[in-house]
Amino acid sequence: MTLHSTFPSDRLAIGIDLGGTQVKGALVDRESGEILRTALLPTRDGEFENETPVFAMQVAGIIAELETGGARLPVGLAAPGLAAPHGRCITWMPGRMHGLEGFDWPEFLQRETRVLNDAQAALLGEAWTGAAKGCRDVFMVTLGTGVGGAVLTGGRLLTGASGRGGHLGHMCVDVNAPKDVFNTPGSLEAMIGNATVRERSGGRFASTLELVQAAQSGDEAAMRAWHDSVRKLAAALVSLVNVFDPEVIILGGGIASGAGTALLEPLERWLDEYEWRPGGLKVPLKMASAGEWAGALGVVRGLRSEE
Amino acid sequence: MTLHSTFPSDRLAIGIDLGGTQVKGALVDRESGEILRTALLPTRDGEFENETPVFAMQVAGIIAELETGGARLPVGLAAPGLAAPHGRCITWMPGRMHGLEGFDWPEFLQRETRVLNDAQAALLGEAWTGAAKGCRDVFMVTLGTGVGGAVLTGGRLLTGASGRGGHLGHMCVDVNAPKDVFNTPGSLEAMIGNATVRERSGGRFASTLELVQAAQSGDEAAMRAWHDSVRKLAAALVSLVNVFDPEVIILGGGIASGAGTALLEPLERWLDEYEWRPGGLKVPLKMASAGEWAGALGVVRGLRSEE
Numbered sequence: 001m002t003l004h005s006t007f008p009s010d011r012l013a014i015g016i017d018l019g020g021t022q023v024k025g026a027l028v029d030r031e032s033g034e035i036l037r038t039a040l041l042p043t044r045d046g047e048f049e050n051e052t053p054v055f056a057m058q059v060a061g062i063i064a065e066l067e068t069g070g071a072r073l074p075v076g077l078a079a080p081g082l083a084a085p086h087g088r089c090i091t092w093m094p095g096r097m098h099g100l101e102g103f104d105w106p107e108f109l110q111r112e113t114r115v116l117n118d119a120q121a122a123l124l125g126e127a128w129t130g131a132a133k134g135c136r137d138v139f140m141v142t143l144g145t146g147v148g149g150a151v152l153t154g155g156r157l158l159t160g161a162s163g164r165g166g167h168l169g170h171m172c173v174d175v176n177a178p179k180d181v182f183n184t185p186g187s188l189e190a191m192i193g194n195a196t197v198r199e200r201s202g203g204r205f206a207s208t209l210e211l212v213q214a215a216q217s218g219d220e221a222a223m224r225a226w227h228d229s230v231r232k233l234a235a236a237l238v239s240l241v242n243v244f245d246p247e248v249i250i251l252g253g254g255i256a257s258g259a260g261t262a263l264l265e266p267l268e269r270w271l272d273e274y275e276w277r278p279g280g281l282k283v284p285l286k287m288a289s290a291g292e293w294a295g296a297l298g299v300v301r302g303l304r305s306e307e
Numbered sequence: 308m309t310l311h312s313t314f315p316s317d318r319l320a321i322g323i324d325l326g327g328t329q330v331k332g333a334l335v336d337r338e339s340g341e342i343l344r345t346a347l348l349p350t351r352d353g354e355f356e357n358e359t360p361v362f363a364m365q366v367a368g369i370i371a372e373l374e375t376g377g378a379r380l381p382v383g384l385a386a387p388g389l390a391a392p393h394g395r396c397i398t399w400m401p402g403r404m405h406g407l408e409g410f411d412w413p414e415f416l417q418r419e420t421r422v423l424n425d426a427q428a429a430l431l432g433e434a435w436t437g438a439a440k441g442c443r444d445v446f447m448v449t450l451g452t453g454v455g456g457a458v459l460t461g462g463r464l465l466t467g468a469s470g471r472g473g474h475l476g477h478m479c480v481d482v483n484a485p486k487d488v489f490n491t492p493g494s495l496e497a498m499i500g501n502a503t504v505r506e507r508s509g510g511r512f513a514s515t516l517e518l519v520q521a522a523q524s525g526d527e528a529a530m531r532a533w534h535d536s537v538r539k540l541a542a543a544l545v546s547l548v549n550v551f552d553p554e555v556i557i558l559g560g561g562i563a564s565g566a567g568t569a570l571l572e573p574l575e576r577w578l579d580e581y582e583w584r585p586g587g588l589k590v591p592l593k594m595a596s597a598g599e600w601a602g603a604l605g606v607v608r609g610l611r612s613e614e
Contacts, residue, residue: 091586092585092586137468151550153460153465153467154465154466156461156463159461160444160552161443161552161553162552162585164552164585165444165460165551165552166552167550167552168549170545170546171546171549171550172480172542172543172545172546172581173482175480175493175538175539175542176481176483179580179581182549182583183581184542184545184546184549185542185581186482186542231482235479235492236479238479238490239477239478239479242475243456243458243473243475243478243547243550244465244467245470245474246467274490274491274492276474276489276490278389278399278471279398281469
């Protein structure tokens, strides 16, 4: 193989991003973060063969496709749910990805394998080749159906004692609002995620991006609802700035990339209002830029013990 | 000296806690955390001699008193304000402790010296010999005039990029409430610190502890105000649990020690209501126990590069 002659196998690793609909795999140069080859398969969540979840066989299939040389390359695997601190499995993922909880990946794949939460993996990808490149103190908030997050502090991933560190969507910003799915009153997730947009818009919109589009076309009720969401996001971000003191804030997820300046412009105005800036220090706000392969890249970066 | 024959000088260090009214010093066994001798002097904030702040000479005096052997012992120094990441000085402390900002302690003391923020030092003390003993993932919230905080994550102190990490009192819990001194809307500090108790009690109380005492003696308005503060504290603590995933939560400061069960009982009820407990995991809540020397101990612990 040409690849294996150019890149000795100890420079190569495979990153897998196991999502709800697709399994994405990438053969990655561990030194540069360059993606040398990719492969995709459907996840087929809910299907089993001989009691093994089909998604696990899809993962093995992608690895076989990428690993055409002789060596058994190390694998980083990003998945939804809480990753165990030892990195062998996801310990907690209720409601979907059936069979994922407790599934022992190094045993199944018979090789060095480290499992990370998908949001944590995406941040490692951003810190390797994306908007947070080279940063040691940074957090990312992903705005989608829910609101996810991940944190690097002092160059290390914040995983916490049980692996649930960095659940930034489940911070309270309005103690007088109803509790969310994790019992947090008035959480950031409930204020801007797609899952609550119908309630927040009087039943008018099915996604936050529809709400944003209506706001941009001059719908006054939509403008009020959207700016209220942005204000609450700003309150959460300044809280996180005061807690983490990052070099940069990264925004990711479909709402961030879809809304673009319709998010950034009002958000920057609210940050001017709410952010603590000792000595004039303003923390820059950036959109995630490592793209759809951020997670697969990030888990390869996570194979280094430091992260 | 008997001490120096029992404890070789490479096992000894001096911890200084430079507070607004008192300078506290302790000679500490770096291996066990045992305090071998202490000394106290008034801070005399605002006084200068030949352009040197008097508190710096008080620090030097305490060191001379504790260091009766021949060796120049390393010094850890805890002070209010933001500590520089390199640990030579406090970079930001507006309004009081005149002359502290930018004061170069290793140069002045002519020895190895590391400066830490006082809340961070207190947490290191708790993690060494107090309520968080042995913990690698833990945060402390101190309830007093303001609300302070500090965080250990993966065994390391969270300092952040510029040294302001861990400002847990400046998290928003009520986005619709007024901004605090750092521009955070409805911050935890504004919800429970002494500085706002007059507003929160219709001008009736000068300190949160007075409010607590009135609530305990059956004053209904005081009970409502106090329980509202406790509920907001619970909302902030569950947010921090979701962000940091700690082994334990430590509460410190005069309001916590003074209120005791009048704080803990309603707080535990609100945590039952608000805390995310995947797999039944409840994070224990403990009162700080390392005592008034926690800061002086903690800065000695902080001389190890790991923390």
